[in-house]
Amino acid sequence: MSQATLATSQSINGFELRALQELVEHVSADPDSAIAGFRVTSQWNGGARVESKVTEYELAGQKIGRRYVIRSDEPRELLGEDTAPNPQELLFAALNACMIFGYVTNAAALGITVERLSIETHGSLDIRGALAVADVPAGMTEIHYTVRLRANASPEQLEALHQRVMAHSPNRFHLAQPIRLVPRLLIEG
Amino acid sequence: MSQATLATSQSINGFELRALQELVEHVSADPDSAIAGFRVTSQWNGGARVESKVTEYELAGQKIGRRYVIRSDEPRELLGEDTAPNPQELLFAALNACMIFGYVTNAAALGITVERLSIETHGSLDIRGALAVADVPAGMTEIHYTVRLRANASPEQLEALHQRVMAHSPNRFHLAQPIRLVPRLLIEG
Numbered sequence: 378m379s380q381a382t383l384a385t386s387q388s389i390n391g392f393e394l395r396a397l398q399e400l401v402e403h404v405s406a407d408p409d410s411a412i413a414g415f416r417v418t419s420q421w422n423g424g425a426r427v428e429s430k431v432t433e434y435e436l437a438g439q440k441i442g443r444r445y446v447i448r449s450d451e452p453r454e455l456l457g458e459d460t461a462p463n464p465q466e467l468l469f470a471a472l473n474a475c476m477i478f479g480y481v482t483n484a485a486a487l488g489i490t491v492e493r494l495s496i497e498t499h500g501s502l503d504i505r506g507a508l509a510v511a512d513v514p515a516g517m518t519e520i521h522y523t524v525r526l527r528a529n530a531s532p533e534q535l536e537a538l539h540q541r542v543m544a545h546s547p548n549r550f551h552l553a554q555p556i557r558l559v560p561r562l563l564i565e566g
Numbered sequence: 567m568s569q570a571t572l573a574t575s576q577s578i579n580g581f582e583l584r585a586l587q588e589l590v591e592h593v594s595a596d597p598d599s600a601i602a603g604f605r606v607t608s609q610w611n612g613g614a615r616v617e618s619k620v621t622e623y624e625l626a627g628q629k630i631g632r633r634y635v636i637r638s639d640e641p642r643e644l645l646g647e648d649t650a651p652n653p654q655e656l657l658f659a660a661l662n663a664c665m666i667f668g669y670v671t672n673a674a675a676l677g678i679t680v681e682r683l684s685i686e687t688h689g690s691l692d693i694r695g696a697l698a699v700a701d702v703p704a705g706m707t708e709i710h711y712t713v714r715l716r717a718n719a720s721p722e723q724l725e726a727l728h729q730r731v732m733a734h735s736p737n738r739f740h741l742a743q744p745i746r747l748v749p750r751l752l753i754e755g
Contacts, residue, residue, distance in 0.1 A: 391613030392645055400645065404694050411694045413644065415654040419662030421683040424580030427666050429659035431651050435690075436643050443641060445651040449663040452632060454625050455602065456581055456589065456671065462620050462634040464664035464737050465604040467656055470618035473608030474638040475653035477616050479696070482645065493754065494610040501624075502736055505593050505600045507668070509734050516739030519746040527754040539751045545698050547691055548653050550705030552745045557708035558738060562728045565682065565716040 389485040397485060410437040417447075425457035426450050455504070465517075468552075469498040473522070475548035480526065483541050489530040498522040520552065578674040586674060599626040606636075614646035615639050644693070654706075657741075658687040662711070664737035669715065672730050678719040687711040709741065 387394045404411035414435035420428050429447040433440045449464055451457025462470070473496040484491050500520040505511035526535060543549060576583050593600035603624035609617050618636040622629045638653055640646025651659070662685040673680050689709040694700035715724060732738065 391615075396645060401697055401699055404697065405699045408692070408694065408700070411692050411697075411700075412690050413654075413693055414688060414690045415652070415658060416686065416688040417655050417658035417662060418684060418686040419659060419666060421666045421670060421680070424670075425667050426580075427659075427663040429662055431655050434641060434652075434655075436641070441641060441643065443648060443651075445655070447636075447651055447656065447659040449659065451667065452623060452625075452630060454630065456585060459632060462632075462636055463604070463623075464660045464667065465602075466606050466618075466620050466623075466634070467636065467660035467663065468737055468740060469604060469606035470608060470616075470636040470638065471653045471656035471660055473606060473618055474616040474656065477608060477610045478614050478640065478653065481610060481613075491610065495607060497605065497607040499603060499605040501601050501603045503597075503600050504602055505597065506739075507734050507736050508590055508593065508600075509730070510590055510594045511597070511600075514739060514743075515734045516736035516743070517745065519748055521748045521750070523750045523752060525752045525754055532753050535753050536751065539749070541698070543749065545696050545704045547696050547705035548657055549747060550695075550703060551657060551741055553747050554703075554705070555744050556706065556741045558742050559708055559710045560728070560732065561710070561712045562725065563712060563714045564721055564724050565714055 389488065390481040390491050392482060392485045394485065397482065412437060424450075425455070425463075426460060465500070465502060469500070469520075472520070472548045472552060473498055476522075476524075476542055476546045479542035479546040480524070480538060483538055483545075484528060484530075487530075487534070487538065489528050489534065489538065491526065491528045493525070493527040495525045496522055497525075578677065579670040579680050581671060581674045583674065586671065601626060613639075614644075615649060654689070654691060658689070658709075661709070661737045661741060662687055665713075665731055665735045668731035668735040669713070669727060672727055672734075673717060673719075676719075676723070676727065678717050678723065678727065680715065680717045682714070682716040684714045685711055686714075
């Protein structure tokens, strides 16, 4: 994001350029300050219903309180009560939101004003994998998404922005790359 | 899930065993009926705010309408307005909810009554990757989670259930395995 050559008092895409540059300078000078720790605790509520809670996150070792609840369920045809989005829909929302943040912050750093941006994501799951009734992958092996972008920049600049988000979006990375998942099972009496 | 030997009129963990067995038999007999297509459209709302919408999903080629909105934002320290969970928190909620569904449905199929179940997930992100200011991975390379389970089964049975969820949870697969992400960029005039 070092390309910004605009006055730092300016705001683009809803971001103060000064705040963006200060964040970049801060984490560059002090790598420990760049560590953001996220935590979610999810409680089973019967059937397919789950309530996931955020109570804090950590930045540079400091806990910062925040309170959010994310509810999920399954459609009726998949044994749920259809009271909330399902886990795959939450996953797509997580992917899209992370990439959107990447487009608009990188655009801001490059002096590009985004007028409109949406991402539509779809994928197909063969539920025989989850049900363990056929030798098929447990999940989707590919996910497709369409980015619709309107911004005051050339197609070449927007293509470069697109490549940049592909290379640097955390949640895109979490899906595209294999992540080590470290479980611990605590059996309660 | 073929291990169920219980009367199918029974309900365990909020699932009718008859419905669970019918689903298993249906998708086993007709693989086309096992394809569930999910779709999420996410709209940028300024700054870090994103509104993701579910309007339908597809099962066996049939569109089934459902309407949900999933909001996200970033904490203030990460340039957001802290009005909703962030994309990494949505991702953890997606992972946890999918695995919880795996534990309780597989437990039901095995005749195990789950009394209590929660999953706590955490991971640390070096945001210099997303900001492209250091040569570090864009995302977390490992994610830790703790499953707390209380159920009427032996530790060995619950350990087997745990292994089964690790092998067959779709969203666990989506993180643990590399998924092919297929983008399309549409520049709007």
